[in-house]
Amino acid sequence: MSFELELKGRRALVTGGTKGVGAAVVAALVEAGVRVVATARTVPSGTKDVHYVAADVTTAEGSEEVARQALAHLGGVDILVNVLGGSTAPGGGFAALTDDEWQKELNLNLMPAVRLDRALLPAMLAQGSGVIVHVTSIQHELPLPESTTAYAAAKAALSTYSKALSKEVTPKGVRVVRVSPGWVETEASVHLAERLAKQTGTDYEGGKQIIMQSLGGIPLGRPVKPREVADLIAFVASPRAGSVTGTEFVIDGGTVPTA
Structure with missing residues (x-):
């Protein structure tokens, strides 16, 4: 018995699609027959299976441009995977985190998802179907005070926002799922x-x-290997996970201690 994800012909937007987990998600979706638009700071050369949009989605203008091009190229979006994230904050604990550093972490780890959801959800709601996957992090449960306080807080905000969004849009046909990797x-x-x-x-x-x-x-x-995270994301975005919404899947090799 084969485990077909039933994703062929679906349309997806993936942020941060040229490196790490984002690149692995793009590859997994393309292999499953998904038409993919992905964001990148710089469009890679020699790509034919993916339409890349060069934009800075940490800005409102960049997010708007990505949403516009995704809708224009695909004619609609069935799957939105917000992978983009990371941290540029200095070490040194709370005292090293200026207002600017806090804002950078929010602009990188929370606001791209908020803005792209806001831009693309109306079309999903109009068609009565869609899946949004937000990539969070176990850091929102296990922050490292020396270096990841702001990053962890931004990911915690993304997780809480995702839960609220799922309650709002799931009754209208759009699933919202969080995937929380450990160290990848x-x-x-x-x-x-x-x-x-x-x-x-x-x-x-x-x-x-x-x-x-x-x-x-x-x-x-x-x-964790990037492809392992990508395979989990492909599954939760697929019809095979049609009853999965509002929850967070941890993939961390057992890092977070649980009861």
């Missing part, structure tokens, strides 16, 4: 582990262990 072995994570390894005189595996220890350990013994 993206390009940025690899560079961090390599930098820590160099600083401490160890190898890449040693650098990974330092990161895992800072998180309190990962029972699985390794970081």
Whole structure:
């Protein structure tokens, strides 16, 4: 028995679609037969299966342009996956976080999702169907005070907003689901582990262990792979998960201790 996701012909917008989890989501959806528009700061060369929109979605103008081009290119959107996120805040705890740093974290981790939802939901509601996936983070449950306070708070805001949105639009046919990754072995994570390894005189595996220890350990013994997150997102966005809405799926190798 094959496990067909029944996604062929669906139309999707994916933010942050050229690196890490975003790139993996784009690949997984394309493989499932989805027509994909993805955002990027710079459009990659040599792409034919994906329509990329070069825009800064941390701004209102950038989000508006992405929504406009997605609707124009696809004729509508069935799936919206808000992957874009990250942190540029300095270490040093609360005292290092100026108003500007707080605003940057909100502009990167909360507002793109809010703006794109607001732009694309009317069309989804008009057609009576759609799926919105917000990528949050286990950091909103396990913040690291030295370095991720603002990022974690912004992701917590995204999670709460997502829950409220699901209650509002699910009765009208649009599902809203959160996917909460732990430490994912993206390009940025690899560079961090390599930098820590160099600083401490160890190898890449040693650098990974330092990161895992800072998180309190990962029972699985390794970081999550981007494609594993992407496969989960593809499933929850598919008709196979047609009764799934308003909930948050944690994919972290067991990092978050639960009862």
